[in-house]
Structure formats: C-alpha cells, structure tokens
Amino acid sequence: MKDIAEGYVTADGRKIGGTLMEMKNITLRFGGVVAIKDISFDIREGEIRAIIGPNGAGKSSMLNVISGFYVPTEGEVWFRGEPRPQMRPYQVARQGIARTFQNIALFKGMSTLDNIMTGRMTLMESNMAQQAFWWGRAQKEESEHREKVEKIIDFLEIQAIRKTPVGRLPYGLQKRVELGRALAAEPKLLLLDEPMAGMNVEEKEDMSRFILDVNDEFGTTIALIEHDMGVVMDLSDRVVVMDYGKKIGDGTPDEVRNNQDVIDAYLGVSHD
C-alpha cells in the first residue's frame, strides 16, 4: 500500500484526509475472557473503513469501544489528534460519533420523524424553561431542526412514513430510519453495525447506495461491520480483519483478499 501519512486518493478519485480516529493497542477483557487483544488501526477522514471477521471475532466489541459503551482495559482511543478521556456514551455522541445497531434499536413508540429528531438531540440548545413555555429559542429551534430532518427524510426516501410509529414499519425501512437517526446528528464518524443483516438483495443495494451517498455528499467518515463480503469489498476503502480478538489483516480490499491469514481464518486450515 502507498504511504498514507498525509491521506491518499482512492481509485474512484475521492480524496481521503488525515487520521480522524486512531485505536492504539486496544485490549478489552471481561474477567478471564479476552474480547480484543492489542489491536491498533486508524480511520481516516472521509474514508469507508470496514471491520470484518468470523463470528465472535470481537468486531462489535470494537465498535462498542469506539462509541464509548465499553471502556478498553488497555490502550487509548485517539480522536481528532487527541487521546480521548474516559467518557460516557452520550458524551462520545456529543463529540460527533453516531452509530446504528446490529439489532434495530429504534424508539418504537415514536414516529419516524420523532426518531430522527431525537438524533439531533446533541445539536439542540434551548433549555427546559424555554421549552415549557414554548417561547423564544424552543419554537424556532424546532422548526430549524425540522427542516434539516426533512432533508434527511428526502435523502433516504422515507417521506411517506414520516408520521408512522416505527414499530409498524417493515424491517428494511426500520434499518433506514435508524440510519437517518444516526445521520441527523451530523456525525464526523458514523459507525454501522451490520447495516445489511437480514436484508434481501434489493434492500442491500438500496442500503449500499445510501452508504456511498452519505460518504460522498456529506463527506462523513464511515466505519462499518458487515458479513456480506461482496458488499464489503465493493464499498470499503480499507478493511481491518479480526479473528479471535486479534487483528490478522489490514489494507485495501484487494490486499486483504489475498492475505493468507485471512483466507485461513475464513476457510479454515487443514492440519495435515
């Protein structure tokens, strides 16, 4: 791979910037179980970074470390050139990191619109008294943010279900609303945990298109976990491969595809 210290240009001509997030020697232990063993990798501004690996490799744990849900036992998370102090997940969200979940975690009792509006929580400024009297900033803010949310709704083509409670929506649409909720926060870094799990080919194509468009139009950096190798290889700029909590490969999709350790991890090794 080229020297990428100052960023690089992808095959399709997108400019990738400097380091946005760097994981330095992350180890995560739960009692005697080691979920992640001394892993380091970086995520660059504007790139689509995939994390892949067989089941139980520690991919979701890694995403949970990034989003502040787990605190690493050892190692540091660097974000935008600074080591990140220990934070609660909502503080991480305020730094500009949003995520979606493997099993949809929408607010089922709320409408699509309200779900996506909740995603803008971190950007709202009016205080409780202003909201109680619906006075000053509160009302203005609601309309301003609604306008931004409507753009996301247009972008994801979910205008028709704007006011439907999300509990009633089919699975594919729920996934899309969840992406919308994460996008609403205008994140610097978007984490997607298996965005295409359980989808049919058409839904996967839609979702892939949305992911590429998000990256292209908003310049959002994306880190994703996905099991569908075709999708990963097509979408991502660089791939980290994990197995049993260790990093066994890192590089462009082509490099990873030809890496012997990766092939062994996925296909198994014969012992004769």
Place this chain on the structure above:
Amino acid sequence: MFYREAGDFKTSYVNDSQTFPIQFDRWRYYAVLFVALGIVPFVINDYWASAVFVPFLIYSIAAIGLNILTGYCGQVSLGTGGFMAVGAYAVYKLMTAFPEVNIIFHVLGAGIITAGVGVLFGLPSLRIKGFYLAVATLAAQFFLVWLFNKVPWFYNYSASGQISAPERTLAGIALTGPEASATAKYLVCLGFVFVLAWLARNLTRGTVGRSWMAIRDMDIAAEIIGVNPLRAKLTAFAVSSFFIGIAGALFFAVYLGAVEVGEAFGINKSFLVLFMVIIGGLGSIFGSFAGAAFLVLLPVFLKNVLVGGLGWPTDLAAHLELMIVGGLIVFFLIAEPHGLAQLWRLAKEKLRLWPFPH
C-alpha cells in the same frame, strides 16, 4: 366527510406540528373551552363541584404528572400518594408561615418543594428499573406518610394530628375554608389545569419530551445518540413531582379542607392515580384527562344508578364499584394496553376515512 386533513394545507413546520392538526379538532377544543369557561361556572353548585368537577380537575393534574413519569419516561412510580402528601403539607406550612402571601404562590411553592423531594426519590432510578424501581417508590410512599404522621412540626403540633386549611382569599373571594364558593374553587382548579396541561404538552413535544420517550423506549440507544440518562430521568421526576405536588396542594387546600395523611394520601391514592393513567392511556395527555374523568365519574354514576335509581344499599354499591374498577383494569391491560386514548385515536383514524372503509 367533515373530519379530514384534505384541503387543510400546512405551509410551515410550525403549522404542521401544532397540537390539533385537523380543523374539526381545533373547533372541538374551543367548544370545550367555551363550555368550561362560559357555561359551567354559572351553573355549578356545591354538589357538582365537590362530587365531579373539582376532583376531576385535581386528579387530571396528578394523572398528567404521573403520566409524564410513567407514560413518557417509562419509570414506574407507586409514590404518587406520598408526593401528593408532600404538596399538601408544603402548602399547609407555607400558608400558615406566610399568611400574607397570595395562595397561588403557596401552591406553586408546594409544587417546587415536591419537585425537589421527587428528584431525591428519583435517584434510585439511575440504577434500577421496572419492578425494582416501583418498590423503591413504594418505600417513598410509606416513608413520607410515616414522616408526616410522626413529626409534629409538619402539622403545626395540632392535637388531632390533622392539618386543616385556613381561610385564604384570591382577589377578595374566599378560595379555601368553609366560606369558599363552588365557582371560585372550580375556576382556580381549571386555571391550574389549563396552564399545567399546556406546559406538559410543550414539554412532551420538544427536546425534553423526546429524550424522555427515548429513555422509555430504548435506554441504551438513547444514551448512544446523546441523551444524558441522568438528566432525562431526573427532569422527568422533577416535572412529574411538580405536577403531583400541585395536585396534592389543591386536593388538600381547595378540595378537602382538612386532611389526615394516611387516609387521604395513602397507598390507595397512588394506585388510583396509576389506574387513571393506565385506563386513560400511557404517554398521552388526553389520556390523563380521560382516565381521571372515568375514575371520578364512575363511582358517582354507579352511586346514582344503584343507590338513587334501584334503591340498593350504599355499601353494596361501593363494593360493586371496586369490583367493576378492578375488572376494567384487567380488561384494559389485556384488550387495550394503551387505554382510552388509543381507542380515541383509533376512532379518529376511522373517522378520517368515514364513510369509506379504506
């Protein structure tokens, strides 16, 4: 036919997110306001005020308060009676300590004190959920009643251990005490209900309300997208207790006049308000009103029909009422867990299409 969104074009987001998006609903709302302000005050008498209107209005406030906590934020509370007692004793202490201050400020002050107590008893909610939280709030209920029974300072060392509201006036008209007129009581309670319901609506449609509902529906996801769970839960406890405190203050000062804490604010009261919220509809302000109306009117109705109409003995009617309420709660939990408010929503959805089936 008449109940349609069609033709009523919304051209701004403010318009689109108003409380009553359908014109017919707006007219109905104005009609209710007109009846409440323009007709009822002139025809109300002591029986209607003390049997129907005043308790309905006060329980509506309490039900909205509990609905904010349980229906919107998902934190189950069995401490409503205790918090109402805090409101009652706070307003009593304020009324007797500062007799020259307007009683409206006493009631608001009682609400604020209750909000503080509510936050204190809400602290366990940061660690525990569901049934366990319900038990923690149950402890609050018993502790508060015990406290107001045991510490004579709270009831100003009166020999009976009761508190009774001294006479206070508002703009020269007696509001508490034996001289208070039905109209005055009704109008003051209506004023509180109107303002508090409006505040509750504003809070639940904005950022704060969304953070409460996010915590209710999926607390982990809420935290991941930036909701501070500590803040969301404690504000819900504070706002909820503020409402319940005001309800307790009005219940004591305006409605009953004299109170013995275990009797008026015991565990039964907690359950009564919880039943109002469940029957009315969790997470709905209209539901709070519907539930309060239902549980206030049902006994009056049964009593009039069974005792007045059929000539049955009073105690039989009272027992029958308990059985009917219990049966209804079981029915609602099975058939329509979202309560009267959901039935109302469904009816409106049908009406939107009527007379066509689809």
